[in-house]
Amino acid sequence: MKFEGRDIVSIRDFSRDEIEYIMDTTRLMEPLTKRGSTMLQGRTLATLFFEPSTRTRMSFESAMQKLGGNCISIAEARTSSLEKGESLADTVRTVENYADLLVIRHPLDGSARMAAEIASVPVINAGSGAEEHPTQALLDLYTIQREVGRIDGLNIAFIGDLRYGRTVHSLAYALALYDTTIHFISPESLRVRGEVIDEVGQKVKITESRELNDVLSRIDVLYVTRIQKERIPDPEEYEKVKGIYRITTDTLRNAKSNMIVMHPLPRVDEIAPEVDMTPNAKYFKQMWYGLVTRMALLALCFGAVE
Ligand code: NCD
Numbered sequence: 617m618k619f620e621g622r623d624i625v626s627i628r629d630f631s632r633d634e635i636e637y638i639m640d641t642t643r644l645m646e647p648l649t650k651r652g653s654t655m656l657q658g659r660t661l662a663t664l665f666f667e668p669s670t671r672t673r674m675s676f677e678s679a680m681q682k683l684g685g686n687c688i689s690i691a692e693a694r695t696s697s698l699e700k701g702e703s704l705a706d707t708v709r710t711v712e713n714y715a716d717l718l719v720i721r722h723p724l725d726g727s728a729r730m731a732a733e734i735a736s737v738p739v740i741n742a743g744s745g746a747e748e749h750p751t752q753a754l755l756d757l758y759t760i761q762r763e764v765g766r767i768d769g770l771n772i773a774f775i776g777d778l779r780y781g782r783t784v785h786s787l788a789y790a791l792a793l794y795d796t797t798i799h800f801i802s803p804e805s806l807r808v809r810g811e812v813i814d815e816v817g818q819k820v821k822i823t824e825s826r827e828l829n830d831v832l833s834r835i836d837v838l839y840v841t842r843i844q845k846e847r848i849p850d851p852e853e854y855e856k857v858k859g860i861y862r863i864t865t866d867t868l869r870n871a872k873s874n875m876i877v878m879h880p881l882p883r884v885d886e887i888a889p890e891v892d893m894t895p896n897a898k899y900f901k902q903m904w905y906g907l908v909t910r911m912a913l914l915a916l917c918f919g920a921v922e
Contacts, residue, residue, distance in 0.1 A: 617633070617634060617637045617922075618922075619916035619917055619919070620916070620917065620918065620919030620922075621738055621917070621919070622738060622916075622917060623732040623738050623739045623740070623741075624738075624739075624740045624741060624750050624751060624913065624917070625728045625729050625732050625739065625741045625744075625748075625750070626729075626741070626748050626750055626786075626789075627748065627750040627753045627754070627786045627787075627789050627790050628789050630750075630790075631793070632793040632794070635754065635757065635790065635793065638754055638909075638912055638913065638916065639754075639757065639758050639761055641912040641915065641916060641921055642754075642758050642905075642908050642909050642911070642912040644912070644921070645908045645909075645911040645912050645915070646908050648682060648683070648911065649682060649904075649907060649908060649911070652682050652683075652684070653682065653683050653684055654683075654684035655683050655684060655915060655918075655920040655921070656680060656683040656684050656685030656914065656915070656918055656920055657684040657685065658685075659680075659685040659686070659716050659717070659918055660685065660686045660687070660688060660714065660715045660716050660717075661676065661677070661680040661685055661686070661687045661688075661715060661716070661717050661718075661719065661914065662687070662688050662689065662690075662711045662714060662715035662717070662718050662719070663676055663677060663687060663688075663689045663690070663691070663718075663719045663742070664689075664690045664707060664708075664711060664718060664719065664720045664721070664722075665689075665690065665691045665692075665720075665721045665742070666690075666692070666704070666720075666721060666722045666723060667721050667722065667723050667743065669691075669721055669742070669743075670882070671881060671903055671906060672721065672742045672743065672749075672751070672752070672906075673689070673691060673719075673721070673742070675903070675906045675907045675910050676719050676740075676742065676910050676914075677689065678907055679907055679908075679910040679911040679913075679914055680914055682907075682911060683911055683914060683915060683920070685914070685918075688711075688714060688715060690707070690711075704722060704724075704727060704730065704731060705730065705731075705734050708720075708731045708734045708735050708739075709734065712735050712736055712737050715737065716737055716918070717737055717738050717739075717740065717914070717917060717918065718731065718735055718737060718738070718739045718740070719739075719740045719742045720739060720740070720741060720742060720744075721741075721742040721743040721744075722743075722744060722745070723745055724744065724745050725744055725745035725746060725747040726744065726745070726747070727744045727745065728740075728741030728742075728744040728748075729741075729744070738917050740913065740917065743782055744782070745782070746779070746780040746781070746782050746785075746844075746847055747782055747785065748782050748785055748786045749782040749783045749785075749786050749880075750786050751906075751909065751910060751913060752782075752783045752786060752787070752880055752906075753783070753786035753787040753789070753790045754790070754909050754913070755902065755905050755906040755909040755910070756783070756787045756790075756839070756878065756880070756902070757787070757790055757791075758905050758908075758909050759878060759898060759901065759902045759905045760772075760837055760876075760878075762905065763876050763898050763901070764836060764837065764874075764876060767791070767794045767796065768794050768795040768796070769795055769796075770794075770796050770797075770836040770837060771796070771797045771799065771831075771834045771835050771836050771837075772791055772796055772797070772798050772799070772835070772836065772837040772839060773798075773799040773800075773801055773828070773831060773832075773835045773837070773838050773839065774787075774788065774798070774799070774800050774801065774802075774808070774839045774841065775801040775802070775828055775838065775839070775840055775841065775861055775863075775886075776801075776802065776806070776840055776841035776842060776843055776861055776886060777802070777806045777841050777842060777843045777844050777847075777848075777857075778800050778801075778802045778806055778807060778808035778809075778841070779802070779805070779806045779807060779808065779809060780806070780844045780847035780848065781841045781842075781844065783841065783880040784808065784812075784839070784841060785808075785809070785812050787839065788808070788812055788816045789812070789815065789816065791816075791820065792815070792816045792819040792820050793819070794820075795820070796820050797820065797821045797822070797823075798816060798820055798821070798822045798823075799822070799823045799824075799825070799831045799834075799835065800813075800822065800823070800824045800825075801824075801825055801826065801827070801828050801830075801831070801861075802824075802826070803826060803856075803857045803860055804826070805853055805856070805857060806843070806857060807824065808824070828861065828867070829870070832867070832870055832871050833870065833871065833872070834872075835871060835872065835875055836872065836874075836875060836876070837875070837876050837878060838863070838871070838875055838876070838877050838878070839878045839879070840861075840863055840877060840878070840879045840883070840886050840887055840899075841879065841880065841886070842879075842882060842883060842884055842886060843857055843858055843859075843860070843884070843886070845858070859885055859886075861886055862885060862886060862887070862888060863877060863886065863887045863888065863891055864888040864890065864891065865888070865890050865891060865894065867891075868891065868894060868896055871896075874896075875896055876896055876898045877891060877894075877896050877897050877898060877899065878898050878899055878902055879899040879902070880902075881899060881902075881903065883899070887899070
């Protein structure tokens with residue numbers, strides 16, 4: 617399977633076979649987190665982040681360094697001129713002179729696609745507005761595969777901000793390639809977008825509800841998300857929905873004993889800290905799976921493994 621030179625803009629550009637190939641490669645990366653490798657020696661990665669990030673940017677940079685490569689970075693707060701698209705284009709034209717691969721996070725939907733069209737080097741989307749976050753979907757799938765042992769046959773529930781949650785959109789598209797049942801739980805104003813429902817609903821069974829209790833006893837994977845204050849246009853609307861869901865050890869008592877709890881992080885108050893110590897909590901392990909997934913993606917895009 618050929619990945620060298622390929623962009624990663626949308627999870628929808630990948631087949632199930634390709635995703636499984638990425639996960640097999642990810643498994644091979646696990647021992648290298650300690651041992652390191654020189655497979656990307658002499659290669660430079662640029663991370664261009666026009667929105668805040670801790671995990672995504674640092675895990676890409678760590679992944680690159682563990683494989684022997686170098687990193688350069690823009691990690692600045694967004695400014696209004698960057699949001700207009702024109703200056704992103706100029707930034708891409710600049711940075712492609714200095715780096716062999718670009719990882720971009722930008723507040724506009726479509727930004728990563730635009731950057732990929734302009735750049736002569738591969739572009740990886742690290743979050744494009746509220747639209748997509750494909751590498752998060754890959755690390756989420758890998759987490760499910762490693763922690764549950766399979767993806768087919770599972771009931772997966774998304775809870776929280778499903779309208780603006782790009783991680784939700786990308787993971788739902790990916791899960792639709794498997795034999796899964798997907799439950800969307802949100803308040804009315806944060807319901808998952810129609811286009812996601814349409815596409816995912818054609819491939820797998822989906823349900824929508826406001827209450828977690830409607831489906832809790834059936835769920836194998838509970839994917840919790842933050843209510844994204846910064847993306848909700850109306851502050852009054854945010855006031856109505858903030859703190860609406862909170863996962864506690866009581867929630868776990870009413871769930872399957874082996875249900876896993878995931879979260880792309882950062883969390884605010886949607887998972888009580890008491891859940892952290894339970895065997896169900898996988899959101900900290902998920903970050904490590906993110907590192908190895910990104911090692912695999914870099915190795916594949918650079919053509920260092922085939
Ligand atoms: C998420 C994001 O930025 O989309 N975080 C992440 O990349 N792990 C989710 C969020 O910001 O709530």
